[in-house]
Amino acid sequence: MRASEKAYEALREDIIEWRLLPGAVLGEVEQSERLGVSRTPLREALSRLTAEGLTTAAGGRGVVVTDISLADIDELFELRETLECKAAALAARRGDAALFEQLQKELLDAPGLIGAHDPARHDYYGLVGRLDTAIDAAISNSYLAQAMRSLRIHLVRVRRLAADDAERLTAAAGEHAAIAEAIAARNPRLAEAATTLHLHRSLSHLKATHTAH
Template sequence: MRASEKAYTELRRDIVEWRLAPGAVLGEVDQAERLGVSRTPLREALARLVSDGLAVQQRGRGVVVSDVSLEHIDHLFQLRRALEIEAARTAAATGDTGEFTDLAERFTRAAALSGAGNSNDYYQLAADLDGAIDHATGNPYLEQSLRSLRVHLARVRRLAQDDPERLRTSAGEHAQIASAIAARNPELAAAATLLHLHHSLEHIKNHAGTREETT
């Protein structure tokens, strides 16, 4: 792996997982030393983070981790609704019935667990559904847009924390999405996706203040 790619990957992970919080200064000397790379590939990595919207240039401070505000969350979900609803609708028309039936069953089992079980396992299951939907759309432009968006959504999810009851409810919502796609019902898949996104946004907004007060 190239040094710039290594630096970019590690910095992006640290930002998404809140080890580097909003407003943290990404000093070239400090980060290059921490990551074990020279300053030239570090600068390349920082430029990519700025392009991704995960960092910003600030006068007098250099590159800092970008903020996560309620306004940003609204904008992200506006785009998320447009992309994910269209993806679910398309997947319902073209996807593999057996694959989505299996995913629906897995989500139903997860919903029956207290707090949807281990949160990391649950997020992996959600990623499996995302991947299946992406593949079923057959649209590389839509798939790329969703991948870029999910980096920011993963960061926002950390803001809301891992609430066991919300994970359980979310598992049930994902089961409905997968079931609708398996049934080849595009409009039901779109409606189930819209409902899930509505509940997700409300939960994040209700919990965002708690995280901001403790960081």
């Protein structure tokens, strides 16, 4: 792995997992030493993060981690609805029904993965990631798939703002199962509707939790 790629992945992970908080200054000397790379590949990594909106230049302070506000969350979900509803409809037209039937079955069993401990929830998020990957592959549109992958970087970060409670995750698993079921049934309109419902409920939960904080 190239040094710039190593630095980029490490910093991105630290940002989306909130180990580097909004407003944190990413000093070149400090981060180079911490990540074990020279300053040139670090600058390349910071440029990529800035292009993705995870960091920004702050005048004389250098590069800092960007903040996420309620307004940002609204904007992200506006884009998410546009992209994901279209993707679900395309997947229903072009996808492998058997694959989505299997994913639906696993998602219906997902409440068993949603326990009180992180390892189990990690398995649940992995299952949701497989659904995302299956949709990306099914739509056969590399531009739309890339746009959704870029958006998900911010969505993972936003998700950390919400209380990761079992009740919401269990409901979300059912919503994901409904999306997979509609795609398997080759019903584009139902796939769009199921995606819209999931996004509406996710946004309401995120905003309620964020406001409570």
